[in-house]
Amino acid sequence: MKCPRCESKFVNVMVKSPVGDVWEVYLCDTCKFTWRSTEGENITDPEQYDKRFKLNPEEFEKLGHIPPIPPLTKNK
Amino acid sequence: MAYRDLREFLELLETEKQLVRIKDEVMPEPDLSAIGRSAPNMDSAPAVFVENIKGYQNPVVLNVHGSWQNHALMLNMPKDTPVKDQFFRLKELWDKYPIKPVFVNKKDAPVKEVIIENDINLFDVLPLFRINEFDAGFYLSKALIVSRDPNRPDSYDEQNCGTYRIQVKGKDTVAIQPLPFHDAAIHLRNAEEKNERLPIAICLGNDPVLSFMASTPIAYVQSEYDFAGALKGAPIELTKAENSNLDIPARSEIILEGYIEPRVREIEGPFGEFPGSYSGARLQPIVKITKITHRKNPIFENLYLGMPWTEIDYLMALNTSIPLYDQIKRDFPEVEAVNAMYTHGIGAIVSTKSRFGGYGKAVAMRLLSTPHGMSYTKIVIIVDEFVDPFNLEQVMWALTTRVRPDKDVFRVPYAPGMPLDPSSEPAGMHTKLVIDATTPVAPDFGRECELLGTPIGVEKWSEILRDLRKEGGNK
Numbered sequence: 001m002k003c004p005r006c007e008s009k010f011v012n013v014m015v016k017s018p019v020g021d022v023w024e025v026y027l028c029d030t031c032k033f034t035w036r037s038t039e040g041e042n043i044t045d046p047e048q049y050d051k052r053f054k055l056n057p058e059e060f061e062k063l064g065h066i067p068p069i070p071p072l073t074k075n076k
Numbered sequence: 077m078a079y080r081d082l083r084e085f086l087e088l089l090e091t092e093k094q095l096v097r098i099k100d101e102v103m104p105e106p107d108l109s110a111i112g113r114s115a116p117n118m119d120s121a122p123a124v125f126v127e128n129i130k131g132y133q134n135p136v137v138l139n140v141h142g143s144w145q146n147h148a149l150m151l152n153m154p155k156d157t158p159v160k161d162q163f164f165r166l167k168e169l170w171d172k173y174p175i176k177p178v179f180v181n182k183k184d185a186p187v188k189e190v191i192i193e194n195d196i197n198l199f200d201v202l203p204l205f206r207i208n209e210f211d212a213g214f215y216l217s218k219a220l221i222v223s224r225d226p227n228r229p230d231s232y233d234e235q236n237c238g239t240y241r242i243q244v245k246g247k248d249t250v251a252i253q254p255l256p257f258h259d260a261a262i263h264l265r266n267a268e269e270k271n272e273r274l275p276i277a278i279c280l281g282n283d284p285v286l287s288f289m290a291s292t293p294i295a296y297v298q299s300e301y302d303f304a305g306a307l308k309g310a311p312i313e314l315t316k317a318e319n320s321n322l323d324i325p326a327r328s329e330i331i332l333e334g335y336i337e338p339r340v341r342e343i344e345g346p347f348g349e350f351p352g353s354y355s356g357a358r359l360q361p362i363v364k365i366t367k368i369t370h371r372k373n374p375i376f377e378n379l380y381l382g383m384p385w386t387e388i389d390y391l392m393a394l395n396t397s398i399p400l401y402d403q404i405k406r407d408f409p410e411v412e413a414v415n416a417m418y419t420h421g422i423g424a425i426v427s428t429k430s431r432f433g434g435y436g437k438a439v440a441m442r443l444l445s446t447p448h449g450m451s452y453t454k455i456v457i458i459v460d461e462f463v464d465p466f467n468l469e470q471v472m473w474a475l476t477t478r479v480r481p482d483k484d485v486f487r488v489p490y491a492p493g494m495p496l497d498p499s500s501e502p503a504g505m506h507t508k509l510v511i512d513a514t515t516p517v518a519p520d521f522g523r524e525c526e527l528l529g530t531p532i533g534v535e536k537w538s539e540i541l542r543d544l545r546k547e548g549g550n551k
């Protein structure tokens with residue numbers, strides 16, 4: 001299985017439905033996208049996931065920090 | 077007060093026919109998102125209680141604040157109270173700040189009925205779902221989040237309760253978005269400077285006035301709990317968290333206790349936001365959940381947000397307007413009311429009496445120099461004191477009969493703006509637009525005109541007609 005959003009192969013089952021065996025939720029270790037097995041193919045299928053919302057993991061480092069990490073104070 | 081917590085408020089809504097129940101099983105996606113979107117589109121929109129969600133144990137309630145009727149009931153007013161009257165009632169209650177909370181023992185706090193400390197799994201308790209199609213995952217959009225300043229750990233007043241969006245990233249892990257100008261970011265900075273964990277409590281399913289205050293911009297050293305007490309006219313009941321010194325509402329449905337990992341950022345978003353567009357992915361802090369406490373049969377409260385108007389627009393409407401009114405009224409006592417409820421104050425309408433010619437323009441410039449108006453407000457409309465700024469039919473009347481575009485409209489180019497407004501270019505700068513729709517007074521002048529009056533007996537007949545309808549039309 002591949003992540004529908006960034007197409008990483010590092011995906012895992014995060015959780016199974018607490019009641020009955022009716023769905024699973026998957027987590028992408030690379031881009032932290034989560035999706036449920038019962039969602040539509042617009043969400044679950046990497047081919048059909050909207051191109052405007054695809055992510056390229058190589059660009060993550062360039063993303064801004066909210067909020068910024070402050071410098072460590074020395075005397076503490 | 078007619079209610080003490082979310083459950084009692086939902087009972088009140090049901091009695092007032094402002095709550096509907098869905099008993100048939102629904103899917104987490106796409107049904108819950110669609111329900112949350114559909115509810116506020118209705119006239120006199122109800123809260124929606126969804127009892128049975130496929131794969132989950134607990135129910136969800138949506139759109140609790142999502143209509144003026146529900147908002148009036150929150151303020152203990154009749155559900156058909158006009159918005160302007162709710163505004164004045166809120167202003168009256170606001171001035172009763174502070175009403176201090178009372179503390180109840182942990183063993184007596186309903187939110188401690190069930191305590192989970194091993195094998196934490198958020199999905200066991202919360203029926204999580206995707207709010208908008210291209211959200212990065214399942215979000216908590218209506219949580220009250222408590223934190224303390226680690227440099228002043230005993231300061232009750234500097235303890236903060238705010239609403240920050242939360243993305244679920246694991247069975248016991250979530251992401252949080254404290255924007256740099258919000259109070260929780262100050263607490264986090266002070267903890268990260270020392271490389272310490274910052275304890276937080278994520279409180280879900282609250283008394284509606286607590287949700288209201290958590291999204292209100294008040295001063296750093298003011299307590300949201302003391303304001304909520306003022307709005308209720310009675311103290312909020314608090315208790316202590318299990319793992320920290322945090323004060324949490326004793327009657328919440330669910331509390332997630334945990335800590336923010338210091339000096340760690342990880343990808344969060346995108347997420348559909350209140351201007352009706354997505355906000356992009358950024359690197360943001362991570363929260364580890366170490367304990368869950370909840371009431372028996374807990375109710376998960378969440379909200380849909382998206383293309384206005386949705387529930388969040390009702391929640392942020394008057395709590396944005398009141399502080400602006402307070403600040404302008406100090407210097408311009410002729411100001412009657414301020415409506416800053418469109419897209420969080422990006423649009424604002426002020427009604428005022430004009431002391432002398434050009435006064436409306438001066439009022440607009442004062443609004444554009446308040447802390448919120450300076451960056452948020454892009455379009456200001458000023459109307460006469462007898463025009464209800466919350467009634468858009470009346471405001472359109474003022475625009476069509478009181479504005480001469482050659483002298484009543486002006487722009488302030490390249491002024492401070494609001495980056496979430498997708499029209500701000502560059503992000504965070506915009507051009508202000510002021511429209512003075514007041515009647516000219518001396519030394520300004522306009523053509524002679526006489527306003528129409530109302531026929532004698534209108535008040536009496538309005539009441540008779542209202543009563544007839546209540547009785548079913550006199551069949």
Ligand SMILES: [Zn+2]
Pocket residue numbers: 003004005006007008028029030031032033
């Ligand atoms: Zn991915």
